[in-house]
Amino acid sequence: MTVTGLPFDDFRTLLKELPGPDTHALAAARARDRQLTKPPGALGRLEEIAMWLAAWSGRSPQVNRPLVAIFAGNHGVARHGITPYPPSVTQQMVENFAAGGAAINQICVTHDLGLKIFDLALDYPTGDITCEPALSERDCAATMAFGMEAIAGGTDLLCIGEMGIGNTTIAAAINLALYGGEAEDWVGPGTGSDGEMLKRKIEAVRTAVAFHRDHLSDPLEVLRRLGGREIAAMAGAILAARVERIPVLIDGYVATAAAAILKAANPSALDHCLIGHVSGEPGHLRAIDKLGKTPLLALGMRLGEGTGAALAAGIVKAAAACHAGMATFEQAGVTNSSTH
Numbered sequence: 001m002t003v004t005g006l007p008f009d010d011f012r013t014l015l016k017e018l019p020g021p022d023t024h025a026l027a028a029a030r031a032r033d034r035q036l037t038k039p040p041g042a043l044g045r046l047e048e049i050a051m052w053l054a055a056w057s058g059r060s061p062q063v064n065r066p067l068v069a070i071f072a073g074n075h076g077v078a079r080h081g082i083t084p085y086p087p088s089v090t091q092q093m094v095e096n097f098a099a100g101g102a103a104i105n106q107i108c109v110t111h112d113l114g115l116k117i118f119d120l121a122l123d124y125p126t127g128d129i130t131c132e133p134a135l136s137e138r139d140c141a142a143t144m145a146f147g148m149e150a151i152a153g154g155t156d157l158l159c160i161g162e163m164g165i166g167n168t169t170i171a172a173a174i175n176l177a178l179y180g181g182e183a184e185d186w187v188g189p190g191t192g193s194d195g196e197m198l199k200r201k202i203e204a205v206r207t208a209v210a211f212h213r214d215h216l217s218d219p220l221e222v223l224r225r226l227g228g229r230e231i232a233a234m235a236g237a238i239l240a241a242r243v244e245r246i247p248v249l250i251d252g253y254v255a256t257a258a259a260a261i262l263k264a265a266n267p268s269a270l271d272h273c274l275i276g277h278v279s280g281e282p283g284h285l286r287a288i289d290k291l292g293k294t295p296l297l298a299l300g301m302r303l304g305e306g307t308g309a310a311l312a313a314g315i316v317k318a319a320a321a322c323h324a325g326m327a328t329f330e331q332a333g334v335t336n337s338s339t340h
């Protein structure tokens with residue numbers, strides 16, 4: 001075993017030993033839900049969300065410190081002319097996030113969410129996946145570990161977002177490697193690729209998966225070879241949240257591809273996650289289906305930045321507030337069907 005192989009293998013071990021749901025917190029939340037002044041089930045999916053919060057936080061459903069974490073990275077594959085924007089836009093958007101000028105800033109203000117940006121060596125794009133691995137084992141492990149730091153400042157609802165010109169190509173390659181089919185099944189316009197550019201994008205994804213095909217049975221190798229820094233960091237953040245009992249909202253097509261790596265390594269790895277929003281990127285719904293999930297929102301957005309997760313955080317906050325703040329039948333003096 002090489003020295004650099006050690007930390008990468010630690011992630012394999014960690015992925016095998018994930019904590020399960022807190023059944024006591026879940027039972028307590030179910031019992032309280034039955035007492036609240038509403039017909040059973042009348043809050044529909046909000047009730048499921050409240051139960052999910054209890055199960056994966058290990059306490060009564062509440063959201064006090066929601067956080068949006070945006071991970072930013074650049075990609076060697078962008079040299080193939082697969083996206084209409086230059087990689088310099090990644091850094092420019094990081095500055096825009098810091099200045100409060102992006103869509104995600106306004107959604108965070110609307111729903112009172114914290115926002116942290118993690119930029120990952122933007123001057124050093126990852127390897128060109130069509131002919132080399134995106135990352136070395138050491139880089140991949142270090143970047144996953146860095147992503148785990150996203151929760152270090154404390155949060156009780158983590159929204160996962162990204163910024164990285166070219167990363168819808170990366171997400172498509174990961175999906176093709178994990179789920180098979182044709183490159184066309186997983187490649188969409190992203191920020192607006194069409195015509196010849198879209199053809200190059202499809203070709204890049206096909207070539208990349210063919211180049212690495214002998215190494216793609218191991219999900220962490222899919223991440224290392226076909227991923228990118230923000231993808232590895234998102235995977236690390238989702239994993240850390242599981243270990244620390246923090247429920248997670250996943251954003252669009254790109255964030256879902258990072259999450260899919262973990263699910264491929266351990267089928268229960270995303271039980272603490274919900275998908276916030278189904279992106280307009282055509283492959284997203286199919287990718288979500290592969291995870292056995294149903295997105296909370298469908299607003300036709302195709303932006304990334306964590307916007308879909310952040311909008312869904314408003315719904316999760318409302319679910320927690322209903323559970324925590326509603327009166328019981330007894331408190332409100334409202335007659336319950338079972339007692340009259």
Ligand SMILES: Cc1cc2ncn([C@H]3O[C@H](COP(=O)(O)O)[C@@H](O)[C@H]3O)c2cc1C
Pocket residue numbers: 082083084085089093162163164165166167168169189190191192193303304305
């Ligand atoms: C101004 C601007 C702001 C964005 N915010 C998110 N993305 C999104 O678009 C990129 C992926 O699309 P593609 O694979 O086509 O390059 C990612 O950075 C993603 O977060 C943006 C893209 C642009 C141009």
Ligand SMILES: O=C(O)c1cccnc1
Pocket residue numbers: 168190191251252253254255279280281284302303304305
């Ligand atoms: O759904 C996404 O994550 C997405 C879609 C288009 C561009 N960037 C991200």
